[in-house]
Amino acid sequence: MTDLRVLHTLRCLGFTDLARVADAAALSEADTESRLIDLAVDGLVTRTPGPFGGWGLTEAGKAEDARLVAAELTAAGTRESVAGAFERFLVLNPELLDLCTAWHMRPADGVAELNDHTDAAYDSRVLARFVDLDRRAADVCTTLETALPRFASYRRRLSAALGRATAGELEHLADTTTSYHNVWFQLHEDLLVTLGIPR
Amino acid sequence: MTPTGPPSPRSHDRSLPLAGPDRRARPLSPADPAGPDVLGGKGHGLVTMMRLGMPVPPGFVIPPAACRAYLRDGTLPEDLEAAARDLRVPLVSVRSGAEVSMPGMMDTFLDVDPCSPRLRAAVEEVFASWLAPRAVTYRELHGIPHDLGTAVVVQAMVSGEHDEHSGSGVAFSRDPSSGVKRPYGDLLFERPGSDVVSGSVATRPLAGLEEREPGVWAALLDGLDRVERHYRDVCHVEFTFESGRLWFLQVRPGGLAGRAAVRVAVDLADEGLIDRATAVRRLSARQLRAARTARIRLTDDLDVIARGTGAGPGVATGRIALTADRAARMASDGPVILVRPHTSPLDMHGLAAAAGIVTTVGGPTSHAAVVARAMGKPAIVGAGALSVDPAAGLLRTAGRVLPEGTPVTIDGTGGEVVAGAADTTTDESDPYLERLLGWSANNPGD
Incomplete structure (x- = not known):
């Protein structure tokens, strides 16, 4: 098998x-x-x-x-629940991408500059919004995990990435292969594959 | 369509001062002296264009005070239905318009029957979208107060898909990559404006309008000239033309960065629209720094294949690869530019192997853009004129076909995809920057 x-x-x-x-x-x-x-x-x-x-x-x-x-998915009989979670994911997805973009590029005087991470107050504002979004994402993850247990891996890996970022390893938001964004990107792909939706 | 004149005496009576800020609907009128705090940024721009004699669909603005009241106690202005009825049009658009622009963050509703309950629901949804988490995040990141609220602009619908003399577009009064004085933008015939900005449909260059709809083209140039003279700055407009008649839907001054902003400031001073001190003041230290990032040297014989949105700054030259697998294989023989419709995790090794990345759909906040920036690679997104055919190994544009392996250069700031190995430029060689710096050093000599 x-x-x-x-x-x-x-x-x-x-x-x-x-x-x-x-x-x-x-x-x-x-x-x-x-x-x-x-x-x-x-x-x-x-x-x-x-x-x-x-x-x-x-x-x-x-x-x-x-x-x-x-x-x-057919055997689990939870297609409706996964599809509903995907809709909620799609509401969060643009905000997550906004946050990753704000992490890399910082708008100032009408110029989007690379964020050089010298302004701790700005970085902590971005991080606070990541934490807020993660609270809302947790609900989506719970629904998915209940529908199909294998989705539990995403909550674990998203939490690990955010935990490291809030502990000061800020590259785990959007810059490493195990960053919050990369795990999120994989969750996006997984939902598309699971529901049979072409990207 | 009802022509929009100055407010009737009755509407003057209704606008007698009351306690607290006025929540009532205000007809879009060139006579309205209110500022963006009452009309919202979009509404104020529309009124300004009316004052300049430009064609703007009739409509009205519900001020941000009404949004604040709605979010407080759930009530809407009592005159909403009456104002909508007075437009005497079959369909309207309902758009947000905050005092400070928050592009794409709030809801828009098109083709709403102004005499249906849907109008009320649409206004409520736009107001409620002020508190959508994504909008809250945007305000947090841009330092916009959370208690402002948004205006709502209700306007007669004009259709870009009405017939073959209809369409939609966006235009800058000057080229946003170079600052050169020639209109630049994107266009779709027989399509609504939402398709132009969505990135899901391949757009045409603005210049295509001149041949197909010369009347619309002339009216557009005239309008761009008027807003430039009024704002004394480069402007960006959104427009729709229905059956050969042009309508302006939005104007925004400024918005250029780096070298293009420098060139515009110097040219506007030379044209007498601003003085040299103003030109110097307009360019902040940040913008001057941005003007020094490496860019493709823009020359007259530059072979620009396509343009998208710069999503990761820097310039890269390499051979075109159309799949991630090909990029990973080709990269051992020299730099590669990966061109994809969009990216998925299946493309990660191609992104890692490539020197630069181009996607044909999607915006600057797409997974591809985030990954490219994380890897520090030049990237362009939404290069809508390109179509990727991996099976045939060909990259197609309207006028030509480029086989995989063809060398190209990409500029992740300006969004240009150029044939061959293009030169890059630095600040020392920019005569506009030198002149501007000369003015700032109190040395007016050229």
Whole structure:
């Protein structure tokens, strides 16, 4: 039977290295690698060597993932609940993107400058709005987790990113591969794939 | 369509001073002396254009005081229905218009029957959208007070999709990339204005209007000239033309940055619209700093393939790749520019491998833009004239076809996609910046 946990985690991460798949799937690296190799034998994933290489799905892998995820949702009988959560996600999404943009670029005198992070008051205003948005996002995550338990990974990873940012590691808002924005971006992709909506 | 004249004597009577700020509907009229605090920024601009003799659809403004009252006790001005009926038009638009512009943050309703309960509901929704979390975030980030409230502008609908002599567009009075004195903008024939700004439909360059609708073109140039002379600055307008008749829907002065802002200030001084001291005052230290960021050197023979919105500053040259996989493979042989319709997590390795990123849809706050900036890469979004065909390995525009691998240069500030390896420019070589700095040093010599 196809290992949907690792296949679908990689589908939503896109194209990445072993450590990130393991972290997102909440599995050990050794276990994750063994499962990836099994999927590769079935022609569903592939590993590209080179400086920009990593693990990714083949076209067959994407098709198989879409089929299995649709079957999973049908079996759970929670399509309506996931679709409702996606609508609420789409209300929050532009605000999250505004916040990431405000984190990188700072409008002043009609010029959008790169935010050089020398104004602590501005940065803390942005962070406070991230925290406020995260409170509202938590409701969406709870609905999703109740509908399909595998969505629990997003709450865990979003909280981890925000926790590190509020503790002073501000690059975890929008700049690292495990940043709040990147996890959010994967959640967006996951919702589209789960509901079978083309981007 | 009912022509809009000065307020009737009756409406004068109704505007006798009362205790507290006036919440009542105010007809859009060139005679209204109120400022943006009462008319909102959009309403004030519309009244200004009427005063300049420009065509503006008839309508009325509900002042921000009415929004504050609504958010306090849920009541709307009693004369709302009467004001809507008095327009005597079949359909209206209902738009927000705060004193300080908050583009895209609040609701807009089109094609509303002014005599239906939907009008009331639309006004209520626009008022309520002042408190939408995204709008609150915007005000927090831009230092706008939360207690201002927004005006609502109700106007007769003009249709950009009425017939083949209809359409919509946006225009700057001068080129926003260079500051050169020639109108620049985007246009769609037989489409509503919402399609022009959505980025979901490939727009045409503004100049296409001259040939197809010369009358509209002439009226547009005339209007751009009038608002420039009035505001003594470059202006941005939104317009719709219905059956060959032009209507202005919004005006906003300023909005240029960097070198373009410098050039406009110097040119306006040379044209006598502002004095040199004003030109110097207009350019803050921030803007002068922005004028020093690397840009593509704009020359007459520059081969501009497309323009989008600059979303990550900087200039990058590389070969076109149309999929993330191709970008990752091609990057080992030299720099690559990844061109995608939009991006998903499946493109992350391509984004990492590319020297610069172009998307054909989406705005400056898209996932692609956020990721590009996080990686410090030049990026352009919403280059709507491009269409990506990965299966054929071709990038298409209206006039040409570029195979994958073709070298291009992108400017993540101005949003230009240029064929080949273009030169970049720095402040030392900008004669406009030198002249402006000369004026600021109290040295008026050229």
